[in-house]
Structure formats: structure tokens, C-alpha cells
Amino acid sequence: MQDLKRxxxxxxxxxxxxxxxxxxxxxxxxxxxxxxxxxxxxxGRLRRVSKTALDEFMRQNSF
Incomplete structure (x- = not known):
């Protein structure tokens, strides 16, 4: 399971x-x-988020 998460x-x-x-x-x-x-x-029913977009969103919304 850990390998799958990695x-x-x-x-x-x-x-x-x-x-x-x-x-x-x-x-x-x-x-x-x-x-x-x-x-x-x-x-369709598939939803994904880009790691790059997630990192950028966190940077923009941090204080």
C-alpha cells in the first residue's frame, strides 16, 4: 500500500x-x-488536480 501511495x-x-x-x-x-x-x-465522473496547481494555490493563499 505504501508503494502505491508513493x-x-x-x-x-x-x-x-x-x-x-x-x-x-x-x-x-x-x-x-x-x-x-x-x-x-x-x-465525466473523473476528477483530478495537478500537483503544480495545488502547490501554486497553497502559495497564493498562504499568509
Whole structure:
């Protein structure tokens, strides 16, 4: 299981649960970040977030 998680974090595009774990927030909080400008790609039922976009969003919204 740990190898799978490491493999996911090496990818540029993450599912939302992996992205939420990366920034140490709940899935629900990550979804609320979308309303604040976090770009989430949605194709049908598939939703992914770019690690680059996530890092940039966190930088822009930190104080």
C-alpha cells in the first residue's frame, strides 16, 4: 500500500483524496478550495488536480 501511495505522489495528476492527504486537509475542505480558485479537472465522473496547481494555490493563499 505504501508503494502505491508513493507512486501516486510522483505523478503530476492526483485524485482528490490523494491531493487532500498531500496538503493535510479533508476531502470536503479540498472541494471547498475549488470555490476559492483551485483548478480541478473534471471529465465525466473523473476528477483530478495537478500537483503544480495545488502547490501554486497553497502559495497564493498562504499568509
Amino acid at each position: 507512486e501516486n505522489t510522483n505523478s503530476e495528476w492526483w485524485d482528490l483524496k490523494t491531493a487532500a492527504a498531500y496538503i493535510n486537509v479533508s476531502y470536503k475542505t479540498l472541494i471547498s478550495f475549488r470555490a476559492m480558485g483551485l483548478e480541478i479537472v473534471e471529465i
